[in-house]
Amino acid sequence: MPLIHNPNWAISSSGESISLFQSQQSLKSPLLFIGGVHGDEPEGVELAEKLINWINVSANPYELKDWALIPCINPDGYKKNQRVNGNEVDLNRNYPSKNWKPIKAGTKKRYNPGPHPGSEPEIKSLVKLIQDIQPLIIIHFHSWEPCIVVTGEPGLKFATPLSESSGYKIIPTIGYDTPGGLSQYAWHDLKIPVICIEEQEHIDLDKVWPNFKDGLIKILQKDF
């Protein structure tokens, strides 16, 4: 079974191990899936874990595109059920994008971008991974109001099956600025399209995988 698991791929700001799974050692234009960016959004970790379980148990690996998957990039926050990491930084504002902005006086702590772009160990590891594997697309799993945010026109093809399986609308922007966010860094700076899945927050976790299963399986197929 060609599936590689590196349980100590990266170390969080509080010293927790971060797992990386990938389809094989040298990846060709993989899909990159990221769960648990915000520690208080367990729906995303649930979706990532169910996806890796499906790949491991039910998939024919020879029918799938290359992929890489991080079930929980923010284990510090996940353990405490808090959005930010162990340094109280919002990882989705800490990417070294051209539009990264320092925190303004009075800004809510939940959007703390960190002391400088790419300051956090979780983001440093992710940036190196993105540069190494050059993903075809990056899909990260969140929860808020249900929607599928696509940044970069090539991402629309992948978003369509996800929208069809979940019934959630595709939208081109989340509606507010996200300086230092993944969509800014990957699409605007590197031209790698990004999909942000927003599951309904506080939904019964048993419903998350059925919502996205068919769409995720479809986009993973080699012939899609």
Ligand SMILES: [Zn+2]
């Ligand atoms: Zn989130």
